[in-house]
Amino acid sequence: MLLKLSITALIGLLSSAVSFTNADCTYSGGNYYCAQTDAIIYSNVGLSATYQDVTKMDESSCVCTQAEFTASGSLAPFNEELSIHFRGPIELLQFGVYYPNGESKALKKRSEKQLVESCNEQGETVVSRHKHQHKRDVAVEYVQVTSTVYVDGSGQTVTAGSTNTIVGPAVPSSYNKVSTVLSSGAQAVETSASPSLAVSSKASSSSSSAAAASSSSSSSNTKGDWSRGSYFVPGSTTNCTFMNNQGGAAGSGVWSSCFGNSISFAASDGISGAASAQALGEVTVKSGNEFMIFSGEKCSGNNDDCGYYREGIPAYHGFGGDDKIFVFEFSMPSDASGSAYNQDMPAIWLLNAKIPRTLQYGDASCSCWKTxxxxxxxxxILTAGSDKLISHIHNGQDGGTQDYFDRPTDGTLKAAVIFNSSDKTIHIIEVDESFDEALSDDVVDQWLSKSGSSAALP
Structure with missing residues (x-):
């Protein structure tokens, strides 16, 4: 049965949420931070959406051509091939990818003999890194299907319709956003407000029960053991390729006056380019440098199984599929001594693998990112030297949570990211278990249950 609330009831719920947030959330460096967490759930992921896919990069005219492409299916567009990106200061100690039911290939439905057991690393310095300087104007905990409410200082509200999105629309800085866990039929209410505070949905009394329902659904729908199809430890890799954006500088990739450096193989230092695939060494990649990981499976040809990609690059598949688990162990030590762009602002993020295979940084018409x-x-990390790691989604409906993971400056953080198509959720979870060749259902269910029962530590 759908939950129905009157405007009066909603305002009452918002009042309690506002009071909770005033005590719990802080504003620092242009961003709101609420509570430390060990798990974040993105719910109701998966929309049929059209974006602009690059179909040609013309070196003679410096013009990129795009065409409409429709992404659909469970968790779309995150069921498409993904590349994994890292920005220093960071030391990567482990990385792995798991698939269910013994599907240990880099991509589902790929031929076994196409897989290549080599891994590459990258570290890069780039002039314009605009995609990772997000300024959050809201504090939202997304745990289940949410209703979105905008409230002004006097408590006035205006009904705007129902919501049923991944994380909700981007919010102008003139709004304060409150996200409460209600039901898929709950109403959203909106009005303008001064940006004086941000409110976390953790205050919703229905949060625990909704999260528990998510946990039950996740656990019951996970079938079979999970097999590790890709793995990295310093100096050794299986079915992954480290790259960076040093194309044309050291024997792989290309450079042009139109589009600059393409992706390239990365050397073991995580910074230089390389002529062939190399495993990342036991190194700390400094601020201002980035590297990325693809699978070990080469694209079979331009405009073929990988779609269009820039001519002359080392083109590899990303990690696709409706159900997959990424695991990480990493350290993000302080690095305040330099003056690099994004100094002391480490990050780990996922991109649709089409983006770096065309142009990660540069003309927006030369990648599908903007659309x-x-x-x-x-x-x-959103501001230099911060110890709070934030998560956020961009796929046409930007959103996220202002609860945060504690940055591992001295020790390491082990984490799993579970893409669960059965209930359209993505879980980001701190874990303690080892990343063996196989994960049991019990372990995965435990991770899902943990993230479902509590999205944030008290």
């Missing part, structure tokens, strides 16, 4: 083909920030 919503998918970015998910898993762990991101």
């Amino acid at each position: 919503g083909c998918g970015e998910m920030d898993l762990f991101e």
Whole structure:
């Protein structure tokens, strides 16, 4: 049965939420931060959406051509191939990808003999890194299907319709956003307000029960053991390729006056380019440098199984599929001594793999990023020296949570990111377990249950 609330009841709920947030959330460096968490759930992921896909990059005219592409299916567009991106200061100690039911390939439905057991690393310095300087104007905990409410200082509200989105629309800085866990039939209410405070939905009394329902659904719908199809530890890789944006500088990739450096193989230092795939070494990649991981499976040809990609690049598949688990172990030590762009602002994020295969940084018409083909920030520092890692989604309906993971400056953080198509959720979870060749259902269910029962620590 759908939950129905009157405007009066909604205002009462908002009042309690506002009071909770005033005590719990702080504003620092242009961003709101609420409570430390060990798990974040994105619910109701998966929309049929059209974005602009690159179909040609013309070096003679410096013009990119795009065409409409429709992404659909469970967790779309995050069921498409993804590349994994890292920005220093960071030391990556482990990375792995798991698939259910013994599907241990880099991509589902790929031929076994196409897989290549080599992994590459990248570290890069880029002039314009606009995608990871997000300024959050809201504080939202997305745990289940939410209703979105905008409230002014006097408590006035205006009904705007129902919501049933991944994380809700982007919110102008003139609004304060409250996200409460109600039901898929709840109404959203909106009015303008001064940006004096942000409110976390953790105050909703229905949060725990909704999260528990999510946990039950997730656990009951996970079938079979999970097999590790890709794995990295320093100096050794299986079915992954490290890259960066040093194309044309060291024997791989290309450079042009139109589009600059393409992606390239990364050397073991995580910074230089390389002529062939290399495993990342036991190194700390400094501020201002980035590297990325693709699978070990080469694209079979331009405009073929990978779609269009820039001529002359080392083109590899990303990690696709409705159900998959990424695992990480990493450290993000302080690095305040330099003056690099994004100094002491480490991050780990996912991109639709089409983006770096065309142009990650540069003319917006030369990638599908601006039109919503998918970015998910898993762990991101928003201001230099911060110890709070935020998560955020971009795929045409930006949103996220202002609860945060604690940045591992001295030790390491182990985490799993679970894409669960059965209930359209993505879970980001701190974990303690080892990343063996296989994960049991019991372990995965435990992770899902943990994230479902509590999205944030008290």
